Amino acid sequence: MANTRPLALRGLTTGFLAIWLIAALFPFAWTVWGSFKVEADFFSRESWWFAIEGTRTQAQTGGSFTLAGYEGAWIKNEFWKPVINTLIVTICVTCISLFVGTLGGYALARSGQRYAFWILIAALVFRAMPHITLVSGYLLPFFQLNIWGVLPTTIVVLVAINQPFTLWMLHSFFLSIPKDLDESALVDGCTRFQAFRMVIMPVMWPGVVTTGLFSFLLAYNDFAVTSMLLSQDNQTMIPKIASFLGSIQNEGNVMYAVAAVVSATVPLFVLVLFFQRQIVSGLTAGAVKG
């Protein structure tokens, strides 16, 4: 076969790929491993073998592994509260975003009018807006209206901030569904909404799942909005981790933060594990159209 590569090239490719994979995976592996050690091992000036073998962990707790970090984060610092808040926020944001976004994305994909085009361009500009600049616009009005600090406000804001992205992505998924399908339905006797609900949505669900994943990620990964718009009691995971750093690091309990970080990372790993294909297709959906 003409496709066989020279040995040198093959070696180079494999070597490069190996380095990349280590760079991509090692920080996570290291942190997960280290989260079961004591701080003196995780941050060991003497030798990083301490972190691998857990020398100090053994000395301090008797075993090579310790759950002290997790205990401190989840029980002592009630990390489960922000976890529940995160759950509420991400689920609500994903569902509402999808509901609102499918309607809008469908309209944009099926209207050839000039204003539809301008709405898409406006969405592109909105998508580029740094979230923190929008947040600085929210604070005063929210204080005035006395709706600052609660989950519903944050959910609505995240839905709105995600809308430009959701619209673009769903719009390109809807474009890939042939127009014939809507038109058949219209001629067969459906109203626009019936055509959307009975004919288009059933074939749209792969696109909806993919977009939902990205809505979820946007809400889950957000720091700017959740850290500024939620009161101390209503905080979600990511701002909570940030506030751990402020308070705990000084007390020498960095391991709580490490444990919290690992806890927050696990759902993302699971997500990629199960939805790798959808994530890849979602990233490319925008590209193919864009």
Next chain:
Amino acid sequence: MPHRAFFAFIFPSLLAMVLFITLPIFSVLVQSFYVEHDAILTTVESCGPFGCDSETKVDTEAMAKLRADAPLGKFAGFSNYLNRNHLAVAEVGAIFSDNNGIGDIGARLMNLPFYRALAFTLAYCFFVTPLAMALGFAVALAVNTIPKLLRGPTIFVSLLPMIITPLVGSLILSWMFNPAGILGAGLQHLTGDPTLSLRASPALTWAVLLLYGVWTNGPFSFVVFYAGLQSVPQDTLESAKMDGATRWQSVRFVIIPHLMPLATFVALVQLMDNFRVFEPIVGFSAEANATSLSWLVYNDLVSQDSAQFGSAGATSVITIIGVLILLAPVLLRTWRDFNRKVV
């Protein structure tokens, strides 16, 4: 689609965007023209056994009332934009009228918070974007050569740096680069400098932040380019081979031109995302050595005594203008394409 149906469908989405994106932009614009109220001072006379003392104090009651009456603060015109914390017109003027060469200008500009943040933001944008794209392209080419069975797990691992919460990702790396972390300690060992640390070295801070940027942005380019590679026309590739093209020439003349439209798209998205770089600075606690425009806004909002809405507003408006400048080529091109289509 008839107009009425269109607007019925898009209404909720449009409403959300108008209320929570368009209005805040106006709100920010208005805020940027106001500053905090001056403190209202009262003189209180307190007489004790050793005579009377007059003391100047902030009148909390009057302040609360004033804040309630005019929550925006005091109208200040453009002063928020021009003061030392933003465009620093006076200071910049002074620097340019009296300096000891380019190096001096640079150094003194970097002492002004706005220009420091702008410098890092732009550096992050224009270093990370091309490097991350190059990394992504190289990984895509490499993954394309390995057996099908191994591709799934490779893609899984490659996605992780991108999917990770930015704050969490930067925390993980910052712990590793801590002088007591594995990479920080390793660096000290390599350079033989036991005091080398992120906190002590601005250069190292910048380097590590940029490295983080490439690490977290590379996978996006990789995925898009990898998908693009699957659709490279095999006919063209094979006819290039028949014409006698070497492996590199096929990449140069067939694959890269095929991926060019994708590259434009990736570059646009990455520039937009990198311009709002924010979480890494919090995660790495890098504010002493590197700040960004978004971080300036955040810092104003969380400042100790009371939030500086005016200052945050001014930085926000400048940032928004920056975004528009960055997007201008795309917007202009779309506008031209659109007009051509109509005529």
Next chain:
Amino acid sequence: MAQIRLVNVCKRWGSYVGVDNFSLEIADAEFLVLLGPSGCGKTTTMRMIAGLEESTSGEIWIGDRMVNGMEPKDRDISMVFQSYGLYPNLTVYENIRFPLRVRNVPKAEHDARVMRAAEMVELGPLLDRRPAALSGGQRQRVALARAIVREPNAFLMDEPLSNLDAKLRVSTRAQIKNLHHTLKTTTIYVTHDQIEAMTLADRVVVMNKGQVQQVGTPTEIYDRPANTFVASFIGSPAMNLIPGHIAGGVFGADGMQVANLAAANGPVTLGFRAEDAQVVSDGGNIQAPVYAMELLGDATLVSVRIAGALVAVRAPKDFRIDIGAPLQISVPLSVVHLFDASTGARIAL
């Protein structure tokens, strides 16, 4: 069952004219074919009748109702799409039943009507499959069944055969013809294939660039094309068209002469069909070397180049000649069509 009437219907997008001033009455139970090259406005015309596209001006009547501004669902028509528009998530049975379901036809009737429609297009054993598991021809028949299940005012068919292979196209064509004969429903059929138009139509409307070129029965359109566009669009091979001049009743072009034409002097275009002329050994109107010879099976097509145009003639199937050899062609006066050289319009003889 209804007649359809279009009065001065126009469709414009900005300055682009899609359909220009289309007026036509389609009788009840008529099979009308809209024929023309792509982009001629035929599909747009049909979509305006269906309500999928709003006309810019003019009136559209179905039966005794003016349907402008009405939703497609209220016009009571059914349509077969080029790519069929089947619902991929529904079985064949559910696909056919869909129009009854959304139109709130009493549930008790559904099964009988679906089965009858499926029977008509011979879909019986496929009812449980999904569209993805069907061949192109089978999908096409599901689309037909879905259109007929409802017994609407009119059928609209948008190039329904263009995605089928040649063999299937012929048999499905016959099936559509037979269905129309059985159901006697007004049918408007869009195609760019002139053979489909000739075989199916009661009347053909030939369109080009948004304008109606000619309306007539297939025979009229074939035998008396109204202009050079129709002449060159209909027939296979297309009519030979040769630019030349009339002087004293004699048509002359480089390599060709036809006498005794009752037409005024001046430039004209002369046309005749390949099967109407003959290869002769002597005294032909055309004298030129052979350019190409193609065997068709039932005949041999011989062509020459004269006055810049390629001219083809049908010769008997065992006719053979070398390329470059001299050829004489006789064009009888009775088969000659004359067209105005500048407008292309037919000149009466």
